[in-house]
Amino acid sequence: MLLEVRDLHVEFHTRDGVAKAVNGVDYGVDAGETLAVLGESGSGKSVTAQTIMGILDVPPGRITAGEILFEGRDLLKLKEDERRKVRGAEMAMIFQDALSSLNPVLTVGDQLGEMFTVHRGMSRKDARAKAVELMDRVRIPAAKERVKQYPHQFSGGMRQRIMIAMAMALEPKLIIADEPTTALDVTVQAQVMDLLAELQRELHMGLILITHDLGVVADVADKIAVMYAGRIVETAPVHDIYKAPAHPYTRGLLESIPRLDQKGQELYAIKGLPPNLTRIPPGCAFHPRCPMAQDVCRTDVPPLYDVTESDAERGSACHFWRECLHG
Amino acid sequence: MAETTEPILEVRGLVKHYPLTSGILFKKQVGAVKAVDGVDFELARGETLGIVGESGCGKSTVAKMLVNLEKPTAGEIRYKGEDITRLSGRALKTVRRNIQMVFQDPYTSLNPRMTVGDIIGEAYDIHPEVAPKGDRRRRVQELLDVVGLNPEYINRYPHQFSGGQRQRIGIARGLALRPEIIVADEPVSALDVSVQAQVINLMGRLQDEFDLSYIFIAHDLSIVRHISDRVGVMYLGRIVETGRDAEIYDHPTHPYTQALLSAVPVPDPEAREHRERIILSGDVPSPTNIPSGCRFRTRCWKARERCALEVPALAVPAEFRSVSGPAAHDSACHFAEEKQVVPPEGEGEGEGEGRGGGSGPG
Numbered sequence: 001m002l003l004e005v006r007d008l009h010v011e012f013h014t015r016d017g018v019a020k021a022v023n024g025v026d027y028g029v030d031a032g033e034t035l036a037v038l039g040e041s042g043s044g045k046s047v048t049a050q051t052i053m054g055i056l057d058v059p060p061g062r063i064t065a066g067e068i069l070f071e072g073r074d075l076l077k078l079k080e081d082e083r084r085k086v087r088g089a090e091m092a093m094i095f096q097d098a099l100s101s102l103n104p105v106l107t108v109g110d111q112l113g114e115m116f117t118v119h120r121g122m123s124r125k126d127a128r129a130k131a132v133e134l135m136d137r138v139r140i141p142a143a144k145e146r147v148k149q150y151p152h153q154f155s156g157g158m159r160q161r162i163m164i165a166m167a168m169a170l171e172p173k174l175i176i177a178d179e180p181t182t183a184l185d186v187t188v189q190a191q192v193m194d195l196l197a198e199l200q201r202e203l204h205m206g207l208i209l210i211t212h213d214l215g216v217v218a219d220v221a222d223k224i225a226v227m228y229a230g231r232i233v234e235t236a237p238v239h240d241i242y243k244a245p246a247h248p249y250t251r252g253l254l255e256s257i258p259r260l261d262q263k264g265q266e267l268y269a270i271k272g273l274p275p276n277l278t279r280i281p282p283g284c285a286f287h288p289r290c291p292m293a294q295d296v297c298r299t300d301v302p303p304l305y306d307v308t309e310s311d312a313e314r315g316s317a318c319h320f321w322r323e324c325l326h327g
Numbered sequence: 328m329a330e331t332t333e334p335i336l337e338v339r340g341l342v343k344h345y346p347l348t349s350g351i352l353f354k355k356q357v358g359a360v361k362a363v364d365g366v367d368f369e370l371a372r373g374e375t376l377g378i379v380g381e382s383g384c385g386k387s388t389v390a391k392m393l394v395n396l397e398k399p400t401a402g403e404i405r406y407k408g409e410d411i412t413r414l415s416g417r418a419l420k421t422v423r424r425n426i427q428m429v430f431q432d433p434y435t436s437l438n439p440r441m442t443v444g445d446i447i448g449e450a451y452d453i454h455p456e457v458a459p460k461g462d463r464r465r466r467v468q469e470l471l472d473v474v475g476l477n478p479e480y481i482n483r484y485p486h487q488f489s490g491g492q493r494q495r496i497g498i499a500r501g502l503a504l505r506p507e508i509i510v511a512d513e514p515v516s517a518l519d520v521s522v523q524a525q526v527i528n529l530m531g532r533l534q535d536e537f538d539l540s541y542i543f544i545a546h547d548l549s550i551v552r553h554i555s556d557r558v559g560v561m562y563l564g565r566i567v568e569t570g571r572d573a574e575i576y577d578h579p580t581h582p583y584t585q586a587l588l589s590a591v592p593v594p595d596p597e598a599r600e601h602r603e604r605i606i607l608s609g610d611v612p613s614p615t616n617i618p619s620g621c622r623f624r625t626r627c628w629k630a631r632e633r634c635a636l637e638v639p640a641l642a643v644p645a646e647f648r649s650v651s652g653p654a655a656h657d658s659a660c661h662f663a664e665e666k667q668v669v670p671p672e673g674e675g676e677g678e679g680e681g682r683g684g685g686s687g688p689g
Contacts, residue, residue: 186590187586190589252521267553
């Protein structure tokens with residue numbers, strides 16, 4: 001396994017108390033594989049990613065337990081200067097909002113070239129040539145001229161391509177993409193996802209795709225981890241989860257999205273709201289919104305049960321996964 | 328059903344150009360951002376018209392003109408036959424009461440220093456004829472109840488609510504004056520998936536309860552299909568294709584609509600192998616410099632010489648005029664061709680006629 005997150009716990013100290021953002025997350029991704037981490041705002045999906053990258057703000061954040069094994073090494077035990085060598089060169093991140101992730105007062109050429117001057121000790125001239133090469137690779141037209149331009153001179157889709165180019169620059173083994181296409185229009189989103197998938201195949205990278213969009217997940221993922229209130233509630237290969245979800249939250253999500261190919265009258269809606277992270281309900285965090293909840297759900301935290309039926313591994317953190325899967 | 332009665336709202340040749348000027352003392356116009364460049368549509372009573380398009384296509388500018396937040400450069404907006412762009416004073420005020428808006432961002436569209444009661448009740452200060460003073464509090468509480476919020480929350484402030492609840496407050500405010508038309512500009516795009524469904528269901532219920540007509544503007548094609556009776560697809564300031572929802576989604580004839588539909592990720596991993604995707608090259612051109620002829624031609628894979636010379640009219644394309652069927656709807660393309668891009672549902676539920684039949688010109 002390229003990357004393995006084990007029992008990760010992260011909390012934030014806020015004025016309202018301790019917000020438990022990540023409460024025991026386990027997931028892993030192999031080289032060449034795409035793991036989609038699905039969840040709504042506040043589910044802890046981005047905090048987990050930031051912890052893996054080592055860009056979590058500490059304080060207010062605090063990692064209270066867990067391991068992040070990257071090729072067998074626990075990243076959380078590395079010193080900051082060792083960590084910096086991993087970041088960018090071995091694993092890279094693509095953010096949602098390309099405009100605010102790029103420096104507005106530097107040309108894109110400078111920003112792309114910096115990857116090579118800082119990490120590889122190249123001269124500025126060589127780095128500039130590399131930047132042009134990268135922009136060609138992510139199919140930005142007229143790369144030679146545009147390398148001298150500033151981020152605001154690019155459209156949203158082009159900026160996201162630059163972000164991808166920057167992430168790919170040092171050919172990392174792992175890419176974490178946090179909502180990479182959420183800010184883009186559908187036609188541009190398709191272009192960008194295509195590019196990302198193609199580069200991943202070429203470089204045989206592991207990809208962690210963080211998203212709330214079940215459609216994007218269905219298009220590109222190999223396996224899925226669904227998060228709710230800082231925990232993984234279901235994990236499965238992509239085909240299985242859409243066919244038969246084993247957790248009522250996943251099922252609710254799938255039923256609540258309007259479909260392009262059908263017009264229904266009433267959408268299924270998960271009642272209530274996601275919990276406040278400073279006051280996560282006892283037992284199963286989803287029980288106040290769950291149509292299947294029983295007494296045991298209010299008291300006992302469900303472990304991630306092994307619900308494997310065929311050969312592919314599946315897990316569900318629901319006491320009644322059997323009923324959910326077959327009912 | 329819509330054609331027989333008079334439409335409640337009729338838009339003809341609507342245009343909004345924002346001038347671009349240069350010079351400080353002697354300003355002269357050097358060009359214009361053609362945000363909306365000739366839009367026609369009508370809305371029947373009790374109907375929902377969905378308007379879809381990518382960012383910058385002018386859909387929000389249309390919304391703003393409908394509620395009179397922007398003055399059109401040209402064109403007419405007829406509400407029950409009366410052109411509201413020419414009204415002023417008291418007559419305008421009466422009309423505005425009947426066309427209300429729900430905004431996209433529930434975080435910035437509510438004043439953080441006002442209580443929910445004041446936000447919803449403010450409309451009654453401007454239109455006191457709707458609710459007498461002593462009755463207002465009760466009315467606001469009723470509205471909160473209608474949109475599914477606890478009426479006791481009347482004295483709370485917006486920050487005490489979640490995104491979905493805030494959007495309910497925005498809807499309650501839109502309903503306060505008992506309007507006939509609600510213009511909703513991306514009302515659910517800022518919300519989480521599970522909450523989106525709640526708000527959409529609420530809007531559907533309210534439509535029946537209060538006999539509302541909706542203009543529903545969104546970039547999410549699945550949501551628009553879910554809620555709309557008819558759909559208009561906008562590109563660069565114009566409607567390029569319009570028809571009933573099944574006509575647009577199952578039988579699109581304009582290449583832009585086809586590309587847009589094929590690009591939408593479908594939440595079904597089985598579909599990924601046998602789905603044909605049309606990936607458009609390039610970006611939307613700048614609205615200051617709209618291509619000649621058909622404005623989509625710079626990104627269209629079918630574009631020929633004629634497309635650069637002639638502006639295609641929004642009408643039923645010649646090749647479909649003789650056939651009656653779902654492909655015969657308005658589409659602004661010289662080379663319109665039917666193409667099914669949304670895979671039909673696995674097992675049946677084929678609504679009505681002609682799924683496979685009438686597949687384009689012979």
